[in-house]
Amino acid sequence: MYKNIPCYFAGLILSLSAHAEDSISADLFNQLQQDIQKYSEIATETKQNVDYMPYVVSVLTATELEQLGIVTLREALAIIPGVDMSVGMAGIKNPILRGSNPYAFGQSKLVIDGVAVNDSLFGGYSQYLEMPTQIIQRIEVVRGPGSLLSHVNGYAGSIHVITKANRDDGFARPDDMFAATGSHDYKMAGFNASHVQGDFEVNTDLFYQEHDLTLPVGADLFGNSGDTNQSLENYHLGVNASFENFQLKSRFAQNNSGVSYGQSFSFSQDPTDYLDIGNNYIELSYTFEINAKINVIMALGYFDENRQLQNKMMPDSVMLPGGRYFLVDYSEQTLFQQLEFKINTFDQHSITSGLFLYQSDIGDNIGSASIDGLLTFTTAALLEDTDRNLVSFYIDDLINVSEKTSMQVGLKFDQYNDVDNQLSPRVAYVYRYDDDNIYKLMYTGSYREPSWREQYLMPQPLFNATRDVEEETVDAYEAAYIHKTALHSHIKLNVFYLENKDQIHAQNPANAFDNSGDGELYGLEMEYKTRLLNKDQFYLNYSFVDGNNVGDELANSARNMIKGYYIHYLNDDFSISGLFRYIDEKDRPATDLRNPVESYGLVDVSARYQTSKSDLSYAFSVKNIFNEEYFLPSLVSRYPGDFQQEGRSVVFSLKKVF
Amino acid sequence: MIVLLIVTVSSMATEYDPLLLKTQASIFPKIILLDKDVESKLESDKIVISIVYSENDFENAIRLKNLIEDSYKKNLANKVLLVRLVDFREFEKENIATAYYLMQGEPDVHKSITSHAGKNRRVCFSYNYKDFENNALISLLIKEKTYIYLNKSAVHAYDIKFNPMFYKIVKVLE
Numbered sequence: 066m067y068k069n070i071p072c073y074f075a076g077l078i079l080s081l082s083a084h085a086e087d088s089i090s091a092d093l094f095n096q097l098q099q100d101i102q103k104y105s106e107i108a109t110e111t112k113q114n115v116d117y118m119p120y121v122v123s124v125l126t127a128t129e130l131e132q133l134g135i136v137t138l139r140e141a142l143a144i145i146p147g148v149d150m151s152v153g154m155a156g157i158k159n160p161i162l163r164g165s166n167p168y169a170f171g172q173s174k175l176v177i178d179g180v181a182v183n184d185s186l187f188g189g190y191s192q193y194l195e196m197p198t199q200i201i202q203r204i205e206v207v208r209g210p211g212s213l214l215s216h217v218n219g220y221a222g223s224i225h226v227i228t229k230a231n232r233d234d235g236f237a238r239p240d241d242m243f244a245a246t247g248s249h250d251y252k253m254a255g256f257n258a259s260h261v262q263g264d265f266e267v268n269t270d271l272f273y274q275e276h277d278l279t280l281p282v283g284a285d286l287f288g289n290s291g292d293t294n295q296s297l298e299n300y301h302l303g304v305n306a307s308f309e310n311f312q313l314k315s316r317f318a319q320n321n322s323g324v325s326y327g328q329s330f331s332f333s334q335d336p337t338d339y340l341d342i343g344n345n346y347i348e349l350s351y352t353f354e355i356n357a358k359i360n361v362i363m364a365l366g367y368f369d370e371n372r373q374l375q376n377k378m379m380p381d382s383v384m385l386p387g388g389r390y391f392l393v394d395y396s397e398q399t400l401f402q403q404l405e406f407k408i409n410t411f412d413q414h415s416i417t418s419g420l421f422l423y424q425s426d427i428g429d430n431i432g433s434a435s436i437d438g439l440l441t442f443t444t445a446a447l448l449e450d451t452d453r454n455l456v457s458f459y460i461d462d463l464i465n466v467s468e469k470t471s472m473q474v475g476l477k478f479d480q481y482n483d484v485d486n487q488l489s490p491r492v493a494y495v496y497r498y499d500d501d502n503i504y505k506l507m508y509t510g511s512y513r514e515p516s517w518r519e520q521y522l523m524p525q526p527l528f529n530a531t532r533d534v535e536e537e538t539v540d541a542y543e544a545a546y547i548h549k550t551a552l553h554s555h556i557k558l559n560v561f562y563l564e565n566k567d568q569i570h571a572q573n574p575a576n577a578f579d580n581s582g583d584g585e586l587y588g589l590e591m592e593y594k595t596r597l598l599n600k601d602q603f604y605l606n607y608s609f610v611d612g613n614n615v616g617d618e619l620a621n622s623a624r625n626m627i628k629g630y631y632i633h634y635l636n637d638d639f640s641i642s643g644l645f646r647y648i649d650e651k652d653r654p655a656t657d658l659r660n661p662v663e664s665y666g667l668v669d670v671s672a673r674y675q676t677s678k679s680d681l682s683y684a685f686s687v688k689n690i691f692n693e694e695y696f697l698p699s700l701v702s703r704y705p706g707d708f709q710q711e712g713r714s715v716v717f718s719l720k721k722v723f
Numbered sequence: 724m725i726v727l728l729i730v731t732v733s734s735m736a737t738e739y740d741p742l743l744l745k746t747q748a749s750i751f752p753k754i755i756l757l758d759k760d761v762e763s764k765l766e767s768d769k770i771v772i773s774i775v776y777s778e779n780d781f782e783n784a785i786r787l788k789n790l791i792e793d794s795y796k797k798n799l800a801n802k803v804l805l806v807r808l809v810d811f812r813e814f815e816k817e818n819i820a821t822a823y824y825l826m827q828g829e830p831d832v833h834k835s836i837t838s839h840a841g842k843n844r845r846v847c848f849s850y851n852y853k854d855f856e857n858n859a860l861i862s863l864l865i866k867e868k869t870y871i872y873l874n875k876s877a878v879h880a881y882d883i884k885f886n887p888m889f890y891k892i893v894k895v896l897e
Contacts, residue, residue, distance in 0.1 A: 090757070093800075094888040097753050101869045101892065104746040108865045113742050117866040234742060468894070471867050500852075500864060552851050553738050600738050637782060677782075 111227075111234045112205050112213075116503055116547050119463070119473040119493035120213070121559050123206045123592075127229070129602075130198040132632045133642050134671025134686030136245070136716055138201065138226065139194035143646060144628050145206045146590040146606035148222075151621055152697045152708050154527075155340045155374070156295060156325020157191040162208060163561065164586050164610040164622030165221035166537065168570035171513050172221040174212060178231040178305065178314050180346050181217050184370045185397050185425045185453060188516035192320035192342040195299050196226070197253060199243040199720065200270040202234075203227040208590065209561060210511035210541045211491055215461040215475060216403065216421040218489055220513035220539055229257045230268035230305045231314065238268055245718035251276040253718075267306040274299050282326060283706025287383055289332040294323025315347040328376040328391055329527035330703030335377040335390075343371045350403075360407040362419075371396040371429065375439075378526070387438030395447055396428035397517075418460040426452045432523070449521040449532075453514075454482040461491075471495045483520070485535050487512045505545040505559075512536040519569050519578035529577040537580065540564040554595040562587045565614070572615050572654050586612040586619075598633075605629035615654045621698045623664070625649035638677060644669040648695075657701040665695035680722035688714045737827045739783045739850065747824075747863050748790035750871065751848045754861060755822045756800050757889040764821045764845060769803040773820035775836055777811050777828045784808050784826060811836075822846040825859055833857035841880040855896060870894045 108114040115122045123145045135141050142148050142160050149161045153170065161167045171188020174181050183190050205225040207213060212223040232238050244254040255272025279292040298321040306313045324338040348366035355361060372395045379389035405419030432447035461475035475491040493507040515534045522530035545559035567580035588610035595603050608626045613619055630644040651662040668690050675682040689712055696707035755761060755770060765771075772791065776784035788806045795804050807820065811832050816839050823840045825833055827850055837858035840847035849859035855874040860881050862872045873893045 090886045090888050093753055093756055093886075094892070097750060097871075097892055100746070100750050100753070101871070104742070104749070104865065105868045108742060108869070109867075111742065113740070114865050114867060235745065236741065465867050468870075495867075497866065500866070552853065553740065596738055602738075 107233075107235050111203065113234075116549065116555065116557075117471075117495065117497055119471055119495040119505055119507060120211075121208050121505070121507070121543060121545055122213070123208065125204040125206075127198070127202050129632075130201065130204075131682070131684065131720075132602075132640055132671070132673060133630055133644050134669065134673070134684050134716065134718075135198050135644075136686070136718075137194065137198065138196045138204070141198060141201075141204055142194075142206065142224065144606075144630065144644065145208070146592060146628065147208050147588075147608040147610065147626070148206070149623055149626065149648060150697065152326065152699070153189075153191075154326075154330065155328050155376070156293070156322070157187070157189065158194050159189060159191060160194075160222075160224070161622060162222035163563065163588060163608075164612070164614055164619055164624075165539075165563065165565065166568050166570060166584075166614055167621040168572060168615070169513065169516075169519075169537075169568075171516055174217050174219045174223040176212070176214060176217055176223060176225045177316060178226070178228055178303075179214065180314060180316075180348050180366065180368070181214075182344065182346060182368065184344075185399065185517050186370070186372070186395065186448075187518055188513070192318065192344060193226075195274070195297060195320070196301065197243075197245075197255065197272055197274060199241075199255060199718075200228050200230070200257060200272060200301070200303065201226055202229045202232045208559075209507075209543055209563075210509040210539050211475075211489075215417050215459045215477065216405075216419060216457055218477065218479070218487075218511050218513075220511050220537070228270060228303055228305075230259075230270045230303045232268075240723040241720055242723075243272075243718065243720040245274075245716055247276075247716035248714035249276040249278040251714075251716065265306070265308045267304065269305070270301070270303040272301055278711065279323075280325075280711065281709055282332060282704060283709075284704075285327075285330065285332040286703050287331060287380055289334065289380055291332060291334075293325050293332065294336060294338065295325050296323045297321070310352050312350045312352070313347070314350075316345070318344045320344075324374070324376045326699070326704060326708060327378060328374060328393075329378050329525070330700055331378050332380075333377045334380055334388070335375075338376050339374070340376075341373045343369075345369050348401075358409040362403070362405045362407070364401075364403040364405075366401045366403075368399040368401070369396065369428075384436050387436060387440075390433075390435040390439055392431075392433040392435070392442070393447060394429045394431040394433075396430075397425060398428055399423055399425040413465045415463040415465075416460065417462075419458075421455070421457040421459070423455045424452065425454075427517075432525075446523055448517055449523060451483065451517065451521050453517075456480045469497050471497075481514065484514055487514075487536060487538075501549040503545075503547040503549075505543070505547075507541070507543040507545075509541045509543075510539070511541070512538040513569070515569055515578070522578075527576060528571050529575060531577055531579040534569060534579055535567055537568045538566045540566075550595060555592070557592040558589065560587075560589045563612075568614065570615065572620075572656070582616070584613045584615075586610055586614065588612075600634045602632040603629070604631075618652055618655050620654040620657075621651050621662075623649040623651050639672075639674050641672045642670065644671070651698055653698070653701070659701060659705065662696055662698045662707060665693055667691075667693055667695070682720045682722075684716075684718045684720075686716045686718075688716065737780060737783075739780075739786075739827075741786075743850070743863070743865060744783070744787050745790050746865060746869060747848065747850065748787055749794050750863060750869075751822075751824065751861070752791060752795060752799050752804065754848075754871070754889065755846055757886040758846060759884045759886060760844070761821065765802065766805075766819070766821065769805050770799050770822075771805045771807060771820040772822050772824060773807045773809045773818075774824045774826065775809045775811055775814060775828075776826040777832075780826045780828075781808075781810075787824070787826070814839075819843050820845065822848065825849040825854055825857075827851060830857050833859070837877070841877065841882075844882055846881070846883060852896070861893075872896050 175190035238259040253274035278295040346368040350364035374393035401423040408416040433442040459477040473493040477489040563586040627647040671686040673684040692713040852862035
């Protein structure tokens with residue numbers, strides 16, 4: 066018996082040892098599973114695995130933007146396939162995606178750090194387009210309806226900007242300072258800074274920029290021509306903070322500019338005319354877990370916008386004695402609330418469901434006119450006094466059916482107080498034949514609610530509104546194929562067919578915004594990205610669109626666009642790049658008998674040097690190096706000669722990372 | 724001009740996805756512990772990972788080393804974790820590590836390293852799963868989920884017995 070004791074203890078020790086090993090292994094196994102889950106979530110959040118997911122998304126990273134010398138968000142969007150730019154009243158720039166209704170501002174949604182910043186007045190976001198890329202970590206552009214956020218309804222597309230203050234890829238947020246100068250007395254400076262103390266973290270960005278650009282324009286409807294004031298003074302303060310389960314996101318922005326081609330497309334002879342737009346948003350959210358597989362986010366947010374405009378719309382010779390000035394003092398406030406559940410209870414399902422509410426109201430609402438050189442004014446309401454309330458319920462399920470297939474099924478129901486309720490479905494399917502060949506099929510229904518200008522504008526000299534205008538809707542059918550030629554190289558092809566109904570524009574004799582019939586758009590987009598000579602990057606995209614967006618015409622939209630860039634690294638510190646865009650000619654609406662807007666090609670070149678030791682980088686860019694003279698379309702009745710755009714310009718910038 | 728281009732090209736780093744590097748830095752060291760015979764592969768009771776890089780990738784190799792060290796603070800399951808940087812050109816077969824990590828590089832060089840790792844029954848990870856063609860044993864790819872890939876055709880050559888739990892989370896590539 067005693068002989069067996071050592072054996073017994075040895076057995077016990079071995080057993081305990083094996084048990085301990087099993088315990089360690091189980092612990093390791095759990096840690097590995099957590100890692101896999103964590104990095105899968107980061108990849109999905111940051112769209113790094115987007116090729117394998119049921120979306121068609123273009124992603125631009127801060128690194129690419131820096132290497133290419135891209136200065137603003139507007140410039141960055143210009144290299145996305147299918148994206149063109151138009152000019153609206155007072156020089157407002159408006160991205161056009163896939164030729165979709167180029168006369169409406171809210172065709173796409175702009176989402177900054179998860180907060181949609183389209184206003185109610187125009188439905189647009191043009192004042193954010195000059196945001197410098199130095200504060201941007203990543204830009205994600207969803208081409209086509211829908212959005213990467215379940216509660217945001219993009220119509221022709223949605224643009225998601227992730228600022229460095231909201232960096233979400235798990236890496237540290239380095240502090241930096243940046244400055245730039247260039248043509249047209251361009252000056253810009255700012256910083257990104259973070260501070261972490263225990264559970265408290267605050268991340269900020271601040272920038273200021275200005276320039277005094279003027280652009281020549283031909284005769285307007287009164288026969289006046291000259292240099293239009295496109296000057297800009299623009300600053301933002303972004304503050305994102307978190308403490309335990311609370312998160313704060315905010316941005317305070319001011320955008321003061323010249324009136325460009327005028328509020329009603331007439332040449333202003335008063336150099337003091339201005340369009341000042343202030344935007345602020347703040348969102349406070351609280352996140353908690355019901356259990357390990359159900360997360361809840363509660364958010365409360367506030368968005369406001371104020372606009373002040375002074376524009377001499379008629380010259381002295383037309384309106385005696387002092388011409389006719391038009392002034393606007395307008396503000397709107399929006400309060401929004403969100404309750405969202407992220408549910409991973411069911412295997413392979415990732416469900417997002419929630420309730421989103423907003424109430425938008427008009428504050429200041431004054432349109433004034435003066436015909437005696439701003440001595441006396443007649444005032445009236447700019448818009449019919451109104452508000453807009455939305456109750457939105459959404460549910461979205463991303464199902465990883467197997468390693469080869471994923472599906473996304475979503476439904477969004479929106480109830481408005483002043484337009485029809487809307488149901489927006491989405492079904493998407495992705496088949497991963499293998500790691501290198503991915504096929505996608507997608508259907509998305511979406512809509513664009515009329516802006517307040519389109520629905521509530523009081524009678525104005527140029528445009529009129531229609532009170533019972535309804536949403537324009539779209540049914541989008543898309544198919545995509547991705548072939549990954551290497552780990553970091555790919556060919557992408559997608560075809561689309563869009564059925565647009567009840568499009569809203571004012572291309573009619575009364576210049577009244579109204580539902581103006583249906584249209585269909587179809588086309589394709591191709592992208593090729595590869596690495597040459599080790600680290601060099603070559604990117605090329607081609608987009609084609611045809612169909613009709615105004616009557617039977619494809620108006621103000623280029624059928625063919627080719628864009629691309631090449632980044633060559635002379636060594637790890639020094640790179641040079643070339644970026645080009647070819648934009649095909651643009652047809653006019655049937656009632657506009659002018660020749661099509663001519664095609665054009667633009668080439669930008671940049672050089673960037675980064676000292677590894679001091680983390681100081683210098684960049685020099687020449688934009689439109691061949692000084693191509695090119696135009697964007699105008700209204701025939703106002704500026705028959707179209708809008709000439711900027712010629713050659715230079716930018717020098719530097720950045721110091723701490 | 725062509726000579727200048729060749730000279731500049733030959734001194735350039737290849738591209739690395741920061742998230743993929745970070746994910747691998749977090750996951751790969753844990754996999755070493757799932758080798759049932761890991762105790763016999765320690766060096767002076769230390770777990771040693773040799774990151775084998777080409778001259779051009781020195782900066783990226785340092786980045787990966789820092790990522791691993793940041794994740795583990797030089798301690799893996801109560802063992803000292805040592806991360807070594809080894810230039811392909813200075814690779815010494817006598818200096819055996821617990822595991823190897825292949826950055827991007829020439830197939831012939833990679834084959835010689837995987838052959839060395841296999842003969843010594845040491846895990847050989849690779850940044851790019853396409854290096855399975857050069858007999859790397861384990862890699863990782865982020866798709867709709869994060870997949871740990873195991874090279875089936877190389878399993879026999881390495882003759883490493885992993886804890887059965889490993890096979891629950893790994894995807895075997897034919």
